[in-house]
Structure formats: C-alpha cells, structure tokens
Amino acid sequence: MKKSNYSKSVVISVAIHALLIVLLLWGADFTFDNKQPVGNTIQATMVDPAMLNQQAQQIRQQRQAAKEAEQARQDRLEQQTAALETQRKAEAERIRQLKADKLAAEKQTREAEKQQQLQQQQALEAKAKAEAKAKVEAQAKADAKAKAEAKAKAEAKAKAEAKAKAEAKAKAEAQAKQDAALNDMFSGLEAENAQRGGARGKHIADEVARYGAIYKQMIQQNLLVDQSFKGQECKLTLRLSANGLVLNVSQLAGNDTLCRAAKSAVLQVSEFPMPDNPDVVKQLRVINLTVSP
Structure with missing residues (x-):
C-alpha cells in the first residue's frame, strides 16, 4: 500500500513539471515582423536560468x-491501524476473557449445585438410615419391654x-386353730352342763353351746393371728354383764403378745348377745378362754 502511494506521488510530480514547462513556453514571445523586408529575423524572449532553477x-x-x-499520512494511518488493531485485539481478549470467566463461573456453579445435591442426597440417605435404625431399636425396645x-x-x-x-x-389354719381354741373355751361349759343331766340341763347346755358358737364367731372376726403365734398359748378370763357388755378381760397365763391380740379381739366386740333364760345367762357371765393358734 505504501509503494502504490509513492508511485502516485511521482506521477503527480511529473505532471506538475510538465505543466510548468508548458506555462513557460506559453509565456515566450514568438512574433514575426512582416514590415522588415530583408532577411529572416527571429525574435525570442529568453528565459532566466536562475528563475528556472x-x-x-x-x-x-x-x-x-x-x-x-x-509519508506522515501513511505513518498516521499505520499508527491508527496499529492502534485499532491493538484495541481490536484487546477487545477480543477482553471478550474472550469474559467468555472464559463466564464459562468458569457456570462450571463452578454447576459443580457447586452438583456438590449441594450430593450433600443433600447423602443427608437424606443418612437420615433415612438413622430413622430406620431408630425404628428397629424402638421396635426392639418395645418387644423387650412387652x-x-x-x-x-x-x-x-x-x-x-x-x-x-x-x-x-x-387363714384356714388360723380359722381351724381359732375354732379349736373356741371349742376348747366352751368345752368346759358343755361338759358342766352335760353333767347336770335331764331335759332342763340339756336345754341350758344347748343354749350355752349355741351362744358360745356365736361368741366364737364374733371373737374370730376380730382376732389377728401372726405366724409368730404358732406353738404359743394364751388363757383369758372373760367377764360379761347380764346384758352382755364386756366388763373385764384378764390374762391368766400364756404368751403376752398372743394374749394382747386375744384381749383386743374381745374388746372390739365389746358387747355380746345374751339369751332371755337367766340360767343360761348365768353360765355365760364368766368364761375361761384358751387361745392356741
């Protein structure tokens, strides 16, 4: 491109020189005097060499x-072209870098999303395993508890x-022992009444036995028997009023603890029923009680 411009300048310069020569020639005076009859005379205007130089x-x-x-124009054009090329390359590099950064950012984002999804999946799996394990353990505990x-x-x-x-x-043994003790308690009365004989004596004996059974049941309901009483014995004297009130209960002999339990059972009854027959009442006013659980 630079060589073509130089050739163009040479052509323009030659054309200017040719035009200048024509103008110089045009300014010369080539006139012929027809009035001079003699000879051939040429009159010309001389050109100053200094002027030509x-x-x-x-x-x-x-x-x-x-x-x-x-040349200056060409240099400017080249500088402008170089500057534009440099700018173009810089812009291209900037665009390339932007694309590269964008791709890198997109890749990083995809990797982060992938990692996050992986972590979420792992967390879900771990949670599912933990829940399954907890469920199994809870079931095992529930089975063991059941x-x-x-x-x-x-x-x-x-x-x-x-x-x-x-x-x-x-209770059966205590009941049997209590029954035996009460039976012993009233056995003396029955024997005494039996000795009297006769119809009257038999009637009194039957009544004493019947009331004795009632007394036995009432005392039995309140007597507390302990295992420590086994093999022990207590003898009490029970005194009643004519209407059956307990006037006194005294210990004659035997285990103190057992006697306290027997006396407590009698006092809890506090009043025993009495028959209308005074002979029977008389037999029931004083009772010797033997307790042997």
Whole structure:
C-alpha cells in the first residue's frame, strides 16, 4: 500500500513539471515582423536560468513536502491501524476473557449445585438410615419391654396366686386353730352342763353351746393371728354383764403378745348377745378362754 502511494506521488510530480514547462513556453514571445523586408529575423524572449532553477527548486521542495506529507499520512494511518488493531485485539481478549470467566463461573456453579445435591442426597440417605435404625431399636425396645412386662405380669400373677394360696392356707389354719381354741373355751361349759343331766340341763347346755358358737364367731372376726403365734398359748378370763357388755378381760397365763391380740379381739366386740333364760345367762357371765393358734 505504501509503494502504490509513492508511485502516485511521482506521477503527480511529473505532471506538475510538465505543466510548468508548458506555462513557460506559453509565456515566450514568438512574433514575426512582416514590415522588415530583408532577411529572416527571429525574435525570442529568453528565459532566466536562475528563475528556472528557483522554480525547479520549488518543485523539488513541493515534491519533498508532498512526499513527507504523504509519508506522515501513511505513518498516521499505520499508527491508527496499529492502534485499532491493538484495541481490536484487546477487545477480543477482553471478550474472550469474559467468555472464559463466564464459562468458569457456570462450571463452578454447576459443580457447586452438583456438590449441594450430593450433600443433600447423602443427608437424606443418612437420615433415612438413622430413622430406620431408630425404628428397629424402638421396635426392639418395645418387644423387650412387652416381654419384660409379660414376664413381670406372669411373675406377679404367680406371686399373687401363691400369696393368695398361702393366705388362704394360713387363714384356714388360723380359722381351724381359732375354732379349736373356741371349742376348747366352751368345752368346759358343755361338759358342766352335760353333767347336770335331764331335759332342763340339756336345754341350758344347748343354749350355752349355741351362744358360745356365736361368741366364737364374733371373737374370730376380730382376732389377728401372726405366724409368730404358732406353738404359743394364751388363757383369758372373760367377764360379761347380764346384758352382755364386756366388763373385764384378764390374762391368766400364756404368751403376752398372743394374749394382747386375744384381749383386743374381745374388746372390739365389746358387747355380746345374751339369751332371755337367766340360767343360761348365768353360765355365760364368766368364761375361761384358751387361745392356741
């Protein structure tokens, strides 16, 4: 491109020189005097060489100035082109970098989202495993608890049944002992009445036995028998009023603890029923009681 512009400048310079020469020739005076009859006379205007040199110098200076101006223009064009190219490259690099940054950011975002999804999935799986484990453990605990409760219930039931049996047995034994003791208590009365004989004596004996059974039942309901009483004995004297009130209960002999329990049972009754027959009442006013559980 630079060589073409230089050729164009040379052509312009030659054209200017040709035009200058034509103008110089045009200014010369080529006239012929027809009034001179004799000879051939040529009259011409002479051109000053100094002027021609000066003009030539001017042309050369103009050519040089034009060449320098063209060169300066070319330099400016090249500088502008280089600057534009540099700017273009910088812009292209900036765009490329923006695209690269965008791609990197998008990749990082995708990686972060992928990592987050992975962590969420892992968290869900861990939660599911923990819940399943907790469910299994809870079920195992519930089964163990149910088995323990069933076992405890069975054992409690067995103990309750055994206790009930033992209590029934103890109660039966105590009842038997109380019955035997009360029977002993009234055996003396029955024997005494039996000795009297006769119909009247038999009637009194039957009444004493009947009321004795009533007294025995009333005392038995209030007598508390303890296992420590086994093998022990207590003899009491029970004194009643004519209407059956307990006037006094005294210990004749025997185990003090057992006697206290027997006296307490008598005092809790406090009043025994009395028959209308005074002979029977007389037999019931003083009773010797032997308690042997």
